[in-house]
Amino acid sequence: xxxxxxxxxxxxxxxxxxxxxxxxxxxxxxxxxxxxxxxxxxxxxxxxxxxxxxxxxxxxxxxxxxxxxxxxxxxxxxxxxxxxxxxxxxxxxxxxxxxxxxxxxxxxxxxxxxxxxxxx
Numbered sequence: 001x002x003x004x005x006x007x008x009x010x011x012x013x014x015x016x017x018x019x020x021x022x023x024x025x026x027x028x029x030x031x032x033x034x035x036x037x038x039x040x041x042x043x044x045x046x047x048x049x050x051x052x053x054x055x056x057x058x059x060x061x062x063x064x065x066x067x068x069x070x071x072x073x074x075x076x077x078x079x080x081x082x083x084x085x086x087x088x089x090x091x092x093x094x095x096x097x098x099x100x101x102x103x104x105x106x107x108x109x110x111x112x113x114x115x116x117x118x119x120x
Contacts (some may be wrong), residue, residue, distance in 0.1 A: 089118060
């Protein structure tokens, strides 16, 4: 059928074809390697994106926690200042009543007047 010369020609043609494919693949890069590299890049990009989202959520949670703590401190300080103001007012009222009783005068302050003074 085929002679040895024909077999050598086909072998040389096959080797030449493989050599040309190899040169083509090397010059533009192996398609399978490019696909694998892109697949790895996609996974890396998704991982980086997920880490960035997690870090942002952590930052927001910490900021909210810090803001809540600051608000709690301010509220506590405001309540303490309000209580001090009430105590001072109560002391002033008692002092005034004491001054009136020392001068044998009666205080005509009713409970409604006292509540009004406490509120203002």
